[in-house]
Amino acid sequence: MTEPLKSxxxxxxxxxxxxxxxxxxxxVFAQHGxxxxxxxxxxxxxxxxxxNILYYFAxxxxxxxxxxxxxxxxxxxxxxxxxPDGSPLEELLTYVRRKLExxxxxxxxxxxxxxxxxxxxPRIAPLLEAELKPLFDGAAALIDRWAGAGAIAxxxxxxxxxxxxxxxQHYADFEAQIAKxxxxxxxxxxxxxxxxxxxxxxxxxDQS
Amino acid sequence: MTEPLKSxxxxxxxxxxxxxxxxxxxxVFAQHGxxxxxxxxxxxxxxxxxxNILYYFAxxxxxxxxxxxxxxxxxxxxxxxxxPDGSPLEELLTYVRRKLExxxxxxxxxxxxxxxxxxxxPRIAPLLEAELKPLFDGAAALIDRWAGAGAIAxxxxxxxxxxxxxxxQHYADFEAQIAKxxxxxxxxxxxxxxxxxxxxxxxxxDQS
Amino acid sequence: MTEPLKSxxxxxxxxxxxxxxxxxxxxVFAQHGxxxxxxxxxxxxxxxxxxNILYYFAxxxxxxxxxxxxxxxxxxxxxxxxxPDGSPLEELLTYVRRKLExxxxxxxxxxxxxxxxxxxxPRIAPLLEAELKPLFDGAAALIDRWAGAGAIAxxxxxxxxxxxxxxxQHYADFEAQIAKxxxxxxxxxxxxxxxxxxxxxxxxxDQS
Amino acid sequence: MTEPLKSxxxxxxxxxxxxxxxxxxxxVFAQHGxxxxxxxxxxxxxxxxxxNILYYFAxxxxxxxxxxxxxxxxxxxxxxxxxPDGSPLEELLTYVRRKLExxxxxxxxxxxxxxxxxxxxPRIAPLLEAELKPLFDGAAALIDRWAGAGAIAxxxxxxxxxxxxxxxQHYADFEAQIAKxxxxxxxxxxxxxxxxxxxxxxxxxDQS
DNA sequence: CATGAATGAGGTTTCATTCAT
DNA sequence: CATGAATGAAACCTCATTCAT
Numbered sequence: 001m002t003e004p005l006k007s008x009x010x011x012x013x014x015x016x017x018x019x020x021x022x023x024x025x026x027x028v029f030a031q032h033g034x035x036x037x038x039x040x041x042x043x044x045x046x047x048x049x050x051x052n053i054l055y056y057f058a059x060x061x062x063x064x065x066x067x068x069x070x071x072x073x074x075x076x077x078x079x080x081x082x083x084p085d086g087s088p089l090e091e092l093l094t095y096v097r098r099k100l101e102x103x104x105x106x107x108x109x110x111x112x113x114x115x116x117x118x119x120x121x122p123r124i125a126p127l128l129e130a131e132l133k134p135l136f137d138g139a140a141a142l143i144d145r146w147a148g149a150g151a152i153a154x155x156x157x158x159x160x161x162x163x164x165x166x167x168x169q170h171y172a173d174f175e176a177q178i179a180k181x182x183x184x185x186x187x188x189x190x191x192x193x194x195x196x197x198x199x200x201x202x203x204x205x206d207q208s
Numbered sequence: 209m210t211e212p213l214k215s216x217x218x219x220x221x222x223x224x225x226x227x228x229x230x231x232x233x234x235x236v237f238a239q240h241g242x243x244x245x246x247x248x249x250x251x252x253x254x255x256x257x258x259x260n261i262l263y264y265f266a267x268x269x270x271x272x273x274x275x276x277x278x279x280x281x282x283x284x285x286x287x288x289x290x291x292p293d294g295s296p297l298e299e300l301l302t303y304v305r306r307k308l309e310x311x312x313x314x315x316x317x318x319x320x321x322x323x324x325x326x327x328x329x330p331r332i333a334p335l336l337e338a339e340l341k342p343l344f345d346g347a348a349a350l351i352d353r354w355a356g357a358g359a360i361a362x363x364x365x366x367x368x369x370x371x372x373x374x375x376x377q378h379y380a381d382f383e384a385q386i387a388k389x390x391x392x393x394x395x396x397x398x399x400x401x402x403x404x405x406x407x408x409x410x411x412x413x414d415q416s
Numbered sequence: 417m418t419e420p421l422k423s424x425x426x427x428x429x430x431x432x433x434x435x436x437x438x439x440x441x442x443x444v445f446a447q448h449g450x451x452x453x454x455x456x457x458x459x460x461x462x463x464x465x466x467x468n469i470l471y472y473f474a475x476x477x478x479x480x481x482x483x484x485x486x487x488x489x490x491x492x493x494x495x496x497x498x499x500p501d502g503s504p505l506e507e508l509l510t511y512v513r514r515k516l517e518x519x520x521x522x523x524x525x526x527x528x529x530x531x532x533x534x535x536x537x538p539r540i541a542p543l544l545e546a547e548l549k550p551l552f553d554g555a556a557a558l559i560d561r562w563a564g565a566g567a568i569a570x571x572x573x574x575x576x577x578x579x580x581x582x583x584x585q586h587y588a589d590f591e592a593q594i595a596k597x598x599x600x601x602x603x604x605x606x607x608x609x610x611x612x613x614x615x616x617x618x619x620x621x622d623q624s
Numbered sequence: 625m626t627e628p629l630k631s632x633x634x635x636x637x638x639x640x641x642x643x644x645x646x647x648x649x650x651x652v653f654a655q656h657g658x659x660x661x662x663x664x665x666x667x668x669x670x671x672x673x674x675x676n677i678l679y680y681f682a683x684x685x686x687x688x689x690x691x692x693x694x695x696x697x698x699x700x701x702x703x704x705x706x707x708p709d710g711s712p713l714e715e716l717l718t719y720v721r722r723k724l725e726x727x728x729x730x731x732x733x734x735x736x737x738x739x740x741x742x743x744x745x746p747r748i749a750p751l752l753e754a755e756l757k758p759l760f761d762g763a764a765a766l767i768d769r770w771a772g773a774g775a776i777a778x779x780x781x782x783x784x785x786x787x788x789x790x791x792x793q794h795y796a797d798f799e800a801q802i803a804k805x806x807x808x809x810x811x812x813x814x815x816x817x818x819x820x821x822x823x824x825x826x827x828x829x830d831q832s
Numbered sequence: 833c834a835t836g837a838a839t840g841a842g843g844t845t846t847c848a849t850t851c852a853t
Numbered sequence: 854c855a856t857g858a859a860t861g862a863a864a865c866c867t868c869a870t871t872c873a874t
Binding site for chain 1: 239240242243244322325326327328336340345361363366368370371374375377381384385386389390399401403405406407409410412
């Protein structure tokens with residue numbers, strides 16, 4: 001995250017090459033998983049030699065961890081924007097929409113994350129605890145307050161968040177399956193509409 | 209020399225050992241992914257020697273494919289039981305419940321499947337086409353008919369199925385994350401209640 | 417040293433191959449040092465494939481440590497045979513002779529040991545403490561008693577032992593230099609005679 | 625372009641940097657051996673960049689050879705000072721004392737040399753032949769003459785020199801072992817006294 | 833005079849698979 | 854039916870050295 005003390009500001013070449021490597025690694029890790037990915041693939045995809053990759057990163061794991069850290073930051077942005085003072089239903093529907101947009105804009109990031117969690121989060125567990133959990137707890141409590149006040153239907157905030165994550169990321173993570181079932185280039189716009197309808201009805205406050 | 213043409217009926221030992229291997233492999237593949245799993249791990253977990261594993265299966269890939277085939281069969285069972293003549297809302301809520309139960313009863317199978325799809329379904333694509341797609345198309349069409357008839361809310365059947373898969377399997381596939389956020393042994397019963405409520409409201413036919 | 421509990425008695429092939437590997441490794445380590453030696457060299461010299469080497473030993477370091485352990489045992493034998501009840505002068509001269517014979521019979525072992533000590537004994541330090549030190553302390557005390565009783569000249573036992581080690585092992589460890597200075601195949605018998613004379617005079621009790 | 629023919633007089637910076645590099649390399653080579661040492665370690669220890677190291681020396685080997693040449697010069701100094709016209713016994717005891725002082729003052733040099741010889745003197749053999757051998761032959765002949773004349777005990781000059789080298793350098797080369805056996809900071813002064821006594825008695829002319 | 837960037841050769845080790853019994 | 858023994862391919866990584874400025 002923060003630059004080590006001694007290192008001088010990275011040169012333009014350094015920034016460009018680090019970016020290239022991370023871009024290539026994202027591709028490879030997202031497709032093959034951590035163990036399935038090889039430095040050879042990353043090097044070839046980045047257009048650099050393998051030892052040169054290791055000139056920029058200490059090893060395979062450091063590349064992976066760097067990606068996960070970067071990802072986590074972006075990943076949490078929509079959650080941070082939940083506004084306690086906004087209209088509850090609108091806020092949540094906006095959250096669903098943003099999350100879906102992110103999954104569609106960054107499917108590789110989503111799959112990278114899914115891969116890591118599937119394997120027990122061996123390299124990202126501390127980050128989950130330190131960064132994700134506080135945000136999650138806050139958001140769940142906010143939703144619970146909204147539900148308690150009758151502004152939305154009676155739902156458990158934590159499970160609601162899980163369901164939003166699941167339904168939106170599904171379009172990135174299970175893309176291979178969806179392509180087989182809906183045709184490879186079927187526009188996935190139906191997803192936004194569907195999820196909007198689903199949560200609109202599911203969250204509408206009780207009519208009593 | 210005078211071997212029977214196809215394959216002799218497997219002995220009891222053979223059946224037991226094949227079962228042991230598959231059981232062990234499920235463990236290992238689900239935890240480490242296909243590439244991350246090693247025959248050594250599988251052999252140790254199965255209590256057999258590595259060459260003996262290869263006596264029963266031609267190679268690592270065959271074990272994996274065998275697992276995927278077995279899995280697919282069970283996996284589709286709930287979908288097959290959707291009854292066109294049943295009460296639409298009840299049928300769908302039952303499907304959600306069964307799917308969630310399966311995820312909780314067979315989390316390793318769910319993760320094995322997720323792993324495979326995440327990596328582009330390289331080994332399971334034909335099965336998806338041959339077995340899953342017909343069922344999926346049928347179920348989606350059924351739901352669309354129900355929606356068209358006003359028996360449930362206006363939803364796109366295909367996306368509804370996706371959302372059910374996503375929300376139920378999430379509890380198995382993202383277990384590591386959920387454990388971090390909810391505590392390691394938090395009972396996940398809230399899930400069934402939440403999903404039941406969610407889909408009950410979301411699928412209720414319009415009140416017009 | 418002692419067999420791990422589970423391992424079955426090693427087969428004849430296993431014993432033969434382990435012996436081959438250790439023999440080859442002794443050659444290579446003694447000549448090039450730990451870091452300078454490569455598994456390739458050891459494998460070629462042993463007539464086995466590189467992975468097969470690693471089938472018998474967990475890694476390069478384990479081979480090295482195994483050699484050091486074996487060596488230490490033989491190395492200490494002459495010291496153990498110092499007889500407190502023997503004639504002091506004869507005992508010490510016999511020790512010198514035996515030590516020299518060992519250096520001439522096992523020059524590779526001597527060089528392997530010297531290499532390890534030169535580099536700070538990183539892998540053998542515990543053994544020095546546990547096995548060598550008690551023997552050393554005992555022998556030094558014995559010599560000090562002999563000197564105190566006037567049976568030999570007034571010498572510090574510890575330094576006497578060091579000098580014996582140094583002078584005898586020198587013929588193995590600095591063989592390359594000696595060959596250059598004395599001719600490659602000069603019989604080194606002069607050494608035994610010289611050292612016998614040296615210590616005979618140096619240790620003769622004072623004539624007072 | 626218009627470079628002077630041979631080499632311009634080295635600037636002050638050049639001399640300082642060459643010295644720094646050699647000082648750092650001595651440290652690293654003495655501790656890890658030739659193969660175990662890396663340019664990175666030397667560069668870091670010298671406070672220079674790796675390419676800069678190679679600006680001053682053509683490669684790793686040249687640094688090593690330069691060190692060996694420097695060392696050899698100092699190393700032989702005590703031998704050169706053996707005075708044929710001095711008192712034989714005193715001359716030899718003085719040689720022992722000087723050699724021991726050098727070992728204690730320059731233990732890294734001693735270990736560097738030992739390392740090189742242990743590995744068969746691949747890089748220093750010509751030097752041994754050209755510089756060491758004549759001196760050695762001369763000194764051995766001198767000692768033999770002294771012995772023949774009855775001025776000292778009957779010893780073989782060549783083996784006597786070996787024994788002096790061995791016993792004095794031992795305190796530098798086997799320091800790790802000695803530290804384990806005598807305690808890490810035990811003053812090693814006993815060594816001088818011991819060796820003086822040893823050679824005094826061993827070299828005293830026969831009383832006949 | 834100095835160095836950030838790059839790389840080819842080679843190091844140890846892992847692993848799926850085959851051999852031979 | 855089972856397994857000790859063996860191996861080729863390829864993985865990650867190190868390191869002396871060169872390039873280009």
